Amino acid sequence: MDTIPRRARIEDVAREAGVARSTAALALRDSPRLRAETRAAVHAAATRLHYVYDRSAAQMRSGKSYTIGLLVCEITNPFYAELTAGVEAALDAAGYVTIMANTAESTVRQRRMLERFREQPVDGLIWMPAAGTPASLVDELDAWGVPHATLGRGFRRGAHAGCDNRAGMVLATRHLVALGHRRIAFLGGSAKSSVSVGRLAGYGAAMAEAELAPQHLTCRTDIGEASAIGAALPKDGPTALVCFNDSVAFGAMLGLMRAGRRPGQDVAVTGFDDIRESAAWTPALTTVRTAPAEMGMAAARVLLARIADPAAPPCREILAPQLIIRESCGAVP
Template identity: 40%
Template sequence: MAKSTAPRKNATILDVASAAGVSKSTVSLVLNGSPLIKEETAARVREVAARVGYVYNRRAAQMRSQSSNVIGVVINDLMNPFFAEVLVGIERKLVEAGFITLMAHTNESVELQTKVMQSMREQNAAGLILCPALGTPATLVKEVQAWGIPLVVMVRSLGKGSYDYAGSDNALGTFMATNHLLEKGHRRIGFLGGQSGAVFNDRLEGYRAAMKKHRLKEHPELLCPALPTRQGGYEALQRLLDVEPQASAAVCYNDITALGALAALGERGIAVGRDFAIMGFDGLLDTAHSNPPLSTVDIRPGALGEAAASLMLERLSKPNTARLRYVATPELLLRASA
């Protein structure tokens, strides 16, 4: 006599196993997406589970196993589309591996960052991917490691330490951008945007190295720190244009700063690419459609996000492996602005 598979209230995993003619462990493996079960068997189990009305409680399973399929991702500035592109790369890679992302935005607040990371810890996140807020202490790495949760730091490093990191060669990128402008004959070149932190210091170092290579004296008045935003770039470019003798080009801390600078140049009636050259940094997709299209240092944000996720997946599968690092090699994307 065939086992009944009519829907029942509060069907259990044992009901599914009995109706499908398999063991409880086989049902569990199928529901967790294990590749160890033949697809024919897995399909039968899924079909029976749907027929008897079994609903898989993933949260309860995670509590039983003390594991999770959630990766916490903490971003410092979601207003910058760079991080949206990074997040797409992270999520794409994690979804392929059966994980989901729990994202939080700190708006450069170390206090808020602490709160959201503690919350993700309480939610039993399997790992944390963090772009640190400005002012984050290097001791955060050891604190999170003490929690027993894998940590990948991305974009902004937290100094020396045995933590996994995904970022780019910032100094090389701005060296390439500045060197390109110098080889085009520019000598009064500004550096716009950014204010502090490891990324700012590295990018400013690359700018200075290119000037030094060409045996040019650095002019402090051409350095225009500002918030790394459109408004920051707009205001920094206005300040730069008021310096005499006037600059003929600028290397920007990031693409968003450069887009703000383009707006300021337009207001002044200055033809970008002819009367003034602008270089961005990041490689945002939007830079291909600015007016004019922006030349930039491309570090492939989506690929960087995928790399950060890959480091996390490798750490989860091999907890005792040595420190993992990904450093994107920048490339120049030369367009009409320079």
């Protein structure tokens, strides 16, 4: 009867390389305490024997898995792809592997994924709260003893990295007012989160400052849904749309063009986030830059600080937004 071949152990690697077991262990961890020739000999022996590092055993010895859970809320949104890339780059440089899961804006699925991360167990957690998440979940995660930080969306307490959404929307709305627009509508922001609350507050503050009446056209972050609203805008309706994010702005411009109206000329449009496609869109999108990759790196820094010293006050990094003016608002020919 065929038998399953025994998996090579570190003792086998040490014997093959002609070194002590402790030396083989140090070499496989690339310890600088050993000569380069010794490390190379041990790695060559491990390759010949098809040795696979036993991470579960190492975790039992050190108490660390060197993995971080990353929980996103809308994986299909290009903004979150850039955000995730920033998180992974920073954590990889620090020696951690990222395990990602998507809640799809479901608090039920979010709960399930958080519990799975806890069971792994991960050394830390970066999460973007799904719409409707209660602030009490922060206390529960604290009680679990898992270092964690929120990213993009967050609460008034706890480790966090994000953008000043209110200030960013004030910039965009004031710019449209300065261009002479008086009928400016906010498009999007149907999901209730700290981001939508902040952006709506910024829009409302700028409109009140200009003594203009606000108008909120709700829709999900969905290009098709935003396109339908853009196509149905009446000719005597808003002359400018300040959109919740770039995806909503893309949809609005497609709808306007389908209705025979020119974004940037007949109706001004601004976005929020400045994802990569914004500059390449036609017309190029005026938007608020939040630097998602940098925000992701900031979240990694905040979490790593939490892991290093759980007793210290939680760090919070809030990135300043920047208005990027392009053709879609009509200010650039």
